[in-house]
Amino acid sequence: MSYQVLARKWRPKRFADLVGQEHVVRALSNALGSERLHHAYLLTGTRGVGKTTIARILAKSLNCETGITAEPCGVCAACRQIDAGRYVDLLEIDAASNTGIDNIREVLENAQYAPTLGRFKVYIIDEVHMLSKSAFNAMLKTLEEPPAHVKFILATTDPQKVPVTVLSRCLQFSLRNMTPQQIAGYLAHVLEVEGVAYETPALSLLGRGASGSMRDALSLLDQAIAYGEGDVKEEGVRAMLGAVDCSYLFGLLRALADADGPLLIREAEQLAERGIGFDSALSEMAVLLQQISMAQIVPQAISPDEPEYDAIFALAGLMAPEDVQLYYQIAVHGRRDLALAPDEHAGFNMALIRMLAFHPLNQREPAPAAVRAQAPLAAHAAVAGREAMDQARAKLAQQVGGTRTPAATPRAQAAAALAGSNPAPAPVPAPEPEPEIEPEPAAALPLPAEAAPSIAAKGAEVADDDADGREGDVLPPDLPDYAMQDDDEIYISADELPQKPAAFDGNWLALVAEIGPRMGTVRMLAQNAVLKSWQGGALVLAVPESFRHLASRDYQDKLRTVLAEHFGHTLELSVTVEETGAETPAMRDARNRHELRQEARVVLENDPVVQQLVREFDATLLTDTIQPAQE
Amino acid sequence: MLYPWHQADWARISSEFSRLPNAWLFTGMAGSGKLEFAEHLAQALLCDQPLADHGACGQCESCRWFGSGSHPDFRRLSPIIEGEEEGKEGKPTRKLAQIKIEAVREIIEFSQLSSHRHGQRVVLVEPAETLNPAAANALLKVLEEPPDDVLFLLVAHSPQRLLPTIKSRCRQYPLARPSHEMALAWLKSQGIARAEIELAHNGGAPLFNHDPALTALRDQFVAALAAPMLTGMLDMAELVDKQKLPLAVPLDWLAKWLHDLAGLSLACRLRYYPEHEDALSSLARRARLPELMRCQSAVTTLVPYGQHTLNVRLQLEALLMDYLKVFA
Secondary structure (H helix, E strand, O other): OOOOOOHHOOOOOOHHHHHOOOHHHHHHHHHHHHOOOOOOEEEEEEOOOOHHHHHHHHHHHHHHOOOOOOOOOOOHHHHHHHHHOOOOOOEEEEEEOOOOOHHHHHHHHHHHHOOOOOOOOEEEEEHHHHOOOHHHHHHHHHHHOOOOOEEEEEEEEHHHHHOOOHOOEEEEEEEOOHHHHHHHHHHHHHHHHOOOOEOOOHHHHHHHHOOOHHHHHHHHHHHHHHOOOOEEEEEEEHHHHHOOEEEEEEHHHHHHHOOOOOHHHHHHHHHOOOOHHHHHHHHHHHHHHHHHHHHOOOHHHHOOOOOHHHHHHHHHHHOOHHHHHHHHHHHHHHHHHHHOOOHHHHHHHHHHHHHHHHHHOOOOHHHHHHHHHHHHHHHHHHHHHHHHHHOOOOOOOOHHOOOOOOOOOOHHHHHHHOOOOOOOOOOOOOOEEEEEEOOOHHHHOOOOOOOOHHHHHHHHHHHHHHHHHHHHHHOOOOOOOOOOOOOOOOOOOOHOOOOOOOOOOOOHHHHHHHHHOOOOOOOHHHOOEEEEEEEEEEEEEEEOOOHHHHOOOOHHHHHHHHHHHHOOOOOEEEEEOOOOOOEEEEEHHHHHHHHHHHHHHHHHHHHHHHHHHHHHHHHHHEEHHHHOOOO | OOOEEEEEEEEHHHHOOOHOOOOEEOOOOOOOOOHHHHHHHHHHHHOOOOOOOOOOOOOOOHHHHOOOOEEEEEEEOOOOOOOOOOOOHHOOOOOOOOOOOHHHHHHHHHHHHHOOOOOOOOEEOOOHHEOOOOHHHHHHHHHHHOOOEEEEEEEEOHHOOOOOOHHOOOOOEOOOOOOHHHHHHHHHHHHOOOOOHHHOOOOOOOOOOOOOHHHHHHHHHHHHOOOOOHHHHHHHHHHHHHHOOOHHHHHHHHHHHHHHHHHHHHHOOOOHHHHHHHHHHHHHHHHOHHHHHHHHHHHHHHHHOOOOOOHHHHHHHHHHHHHOOOOO
């Protein structure tokens, strides 16, 4: 007989040999004793806690020749055959490889026949969570009312995958994880019988390493015996488990607190040389960070007999609480990304570098600081926002109409600017004078009176548009950012616009602003084109080189149709590709938007409340994230 | 075949021959020759007249069968590369490599029959991470209690991705990683050009696909990264797409580049591109860290789709735009 691994050799043969699981054993023993037997059992629990083992012992208890008993004799033919795995009336089915309905049908067809030798026909269906849906459903009727001589025992690690209709037909026992002490005790017993020398601390290390599973523990023990060439020593087990010695982690965190990058990466390299798994290193690091955070917030929660008590508190003093939180997050996420990195070492390095990047010393830009300053400002904006809305809207209309008034209510505008978008604190320079804003070209030109409201509304849309575009835009920096503005979101109901056919007065900008929303796909062309000449019903447009694709015949035809609808008669239209340098509607919109933003910034910087926040709470204003907000 | 850095491991494993487990799980960094080690072990287990150190003799009938890949008592479970049979328009298909449940069922049947040569039977699963969930679950029962004289060898470079129920049934054996000198010496003995640079690029793993055409493309790609310009980026995306490479390849290059960039700017350490140290350090001075981190997470998000049929050019362009923003 060849060697058998410990986990198989030491599979318990009686209920008395089981470690833990008293609650299950007691319930089963009592049921067996009083012969109040359910016809279907479901055993659940993590790997290696004894599901299959209990199922087999139960099968023996039911079929033992000494009668139905909680203590099968282990010597009768039935018991010995079950132990050897060749008892005819015990059908152990691997549901994970026989997942289909046909496999189950085959099994159930045989259920009606009486057992050959024993009292009961016992079906152990292991890994039952992998059965297909139809296979489960095919089982239902038999599972609910099986013949008197049939017992089902289902076992799975994953009861969530089992349908409720199956769950409700079974008596469910959930097996508990074993404690490290229970495991260590059992390992000691195994080693004594096997005649292998051991050190007790090594066993408790193994007990912890097995995380609640006896089979894991026994597999590890096998490995440890091999590793230690016959003995189980603490040192060897520690090396084998790749258990992260806490001193490395403290070294790492200290380097992190000092923002010493080279040292940090050197420490990581040492970890690699020691063969310590990066995955476990990151998870241990998260645990340690959690302890540090505890030490900072509820110091009394850490018991003084914690082995690393002093070191934890020393680190707690070195790091800011919010940094500890951030590092914890990064460690947890880094663990997930480990498998996605080029290799594990790189993933680990990257997590460390990420922590370093957000270290206070490395914040070359104030962006992360925004997170901290955000809360008070946002609250302020929410309060002030609503009342400010109307004023802001009125002001916009005035501004577009060309009669700019000096900012009367700076506070309202600031709030309006903040209300809809991310509040954006940034270092505040000395308040600068109101920037000189050039007169609106749209207003300077003779403008049909009815077009004014539509432009005002357009201003509003533009701001919205900008806010939407901010999230995911991946514009190449070299292209002007007005070039690809997203038109889909700009939407003004056509009914609100004046419908009377008008004569074209040569003002392309105003025309585009007016009928733009109705243009559909050709709007892109109209937005980026300049009117080159306009003579007696013939329009010549010019688009810059970068928009050559818009000058195609297809677009031209569409634009012609739109214009014809607007004016009530067809127009001659041609489009050339050249750089004219003149302002296109898209450029105008972009400029408007820029000016609005500029203004909002000035207003925000001059706002007494903001200034007070800056003075008293050391807040900073991120100017480049300010956006004029609209409803 | 045994690599020089595995000699110590072999000595240890061969001392365990008296206590064979039902399943071994070999772990270790990718590209360090775990598979060859496992094959060596399988051949040794099947050999009719093993040597004194339990190694295979290489002479007997069994070894010859093994060498020609037709040993009746040996089964290999590995993902089928489906691209090969698809000759249509010469397009290599980009597909996920997985071990499917049908293959596992065959293995179960194989292990339940008696052996051809009245000796050990060996099943090699490589890489074990590619077992899909159904296949992994189907393997559980036979892995735990295989019939007599059936031995499973599993090979995995990221064991944390395996089912805990699989890991719990195996005896894990972490294989040693080759030291830098050993790896370098071995590469040089294989006559590989620019061994130092290639080794660094592969993170110290000596076994990799050596493809001069790909190396040339990588050099071009990296040169474009070193001079971040819009046109260069767009050209690169187009070039890579033309080669019909899966997204994983350029992602890997980019991820390594970002790692070095971040490493240089904060820790003065680089790992993958030592030959580009000057370019990297001048870039590192210009790089904005939050954008760099954002770009890096964008790369990480895409990694799971490395073999997917995503439009490589689009994805790569988007990533490279993110990369440009680092220096904007």
